[in-house]
Amino acid sequence: MYNYIGKLAVLHNAEYELAFAQALATRLSVPLYHSVDNKTPEDFFLCWRDGCLKLLDKDLLKKGGLMVDIDPRQGEQRSWPAPKEGALAEAIGRKTRTVIDATTGWAQDSLHIFRMGYDLKCIERSPVMLELLSDAFKRLQAVDWVTRLALPVPTLIPGNAIDVLAQLPDTPDCIYIDPMFPAKRKKSALPKKSMLILRDLLGDDMDREALFEAALQATAKKVVVKSPDYALPIGGKPAQSFKSKLLRYDVYIKN
Template identity: 55%
Template sequence: MSDPTAAANGTLALIRTEIADARVEDIAISLGAPILTFDEAIDSTHGYFLAYRNGSLTLLDRQSLKKGGLTVDIAPRPGEQHSYPAPKKDLLAQAIGKKTETVVDATTGWAQDSLALFRMGYQVTSIERSPVMAALIRDGYQRLAQKDWVQRRELQPPNLLIGNAIRLLAGLPKTPECIYLDPMFPPKRKQSAATRKSMAVLRDILGDDLDRQQLFTAAWSATGKRVVVKSPDYAEPLGGKPSTVYSGKLLRYDVYLK
């Protein structure tokens, strides 16, 4: 497994777009990363950068320094409902369980599944081991908290825990009904350009989840009712034969019931 702090240790810098921005200062301190001006970033040897663009914390590489970048998208994905709570009709909801209330997403990444679960009305706790990804997720959740529909309903965005999920799962204050795992598997097929970019960056920061078997064991010990594993269709089941499987075109959800 790659060091989850590696991107903040010599390969990542913050870009200050305003003379004084406390947010940039705080993130730089937490990541141990330098703060550069835009011109300094262009001339630097850093591989990744964090900067605020259009009101969002954005992860940039050298190709996207002048335009583009990746951010935690808090809007529903194509095909997802915009209403709250969104209907629990898709494969993810079926795997999590429509009557389930509390879910821990132990491999949050770009937080798209955590956000989808939140919009469906689940009580979500997100765990992320990369401090860089955690900064992006925190920014996304802060933007979510400012949405009118969230404030009108007095909703709280998912709770974010930062650190190794194997350790954090053992110390949860309350037993969740479901623990959701979406570990990084080695790629086997071509992906869309957008997916390739976001997943390539995530893989570069985190590496493959070589400890995914230990993660499953920790999740099984910590869950109250079920563990759900999202897998590409070519991967072997992580926990042996699942209790039930919900399959899509390119992925599946293996459900393990206690």
């Protein structure tokens, strides 16, 4: 489904062994470069920097690049489990135990859910995001509090969640979805660079309604949908809705 030819390349530098970069380029069927200039046709690059796999566009080549950030968000308690507070926790619920994030992306919601102590599995279909996530979950495994508490890091499941959810061995209490909606408003706050890059590379998730239906079928108790505040609720009137800055968490309860 994904063809990154002409769009993405792997950039090798001294920080990582050539064999790893070659293997990554082969897995994604993209070229491997040792340097990039104005004539390079691709707009996006994967490269190891500062001990992480990073995604860069041409703007970011001289800057840091984007990796899946495994550190707690600003204001979040740095202990485990972090308190189940805020709109996301209210939507998921305190009695919920098992959660599947069906649209993991940069895993910022997943990692927040993990840090609040839920038992989490993560689905992602984009091969590039899967590479970045797998690098991040390896880094997470080595974090001191994860090692000290012997916490299992979330399981990463590759594939289209519509198919994966139809074949789950265990039914989760809650399925969480945050698909990409078309950007709409002129006056909205600028999306983060990480989300802009994701939209450029992957496009909008046009099958989000089918994903919602698959999630409702597959959940034991509820589906939580994260939406921009301007978007109509994906599954009609939700049972509950929790608002946060410029977004909502709509909760659908399974009958």
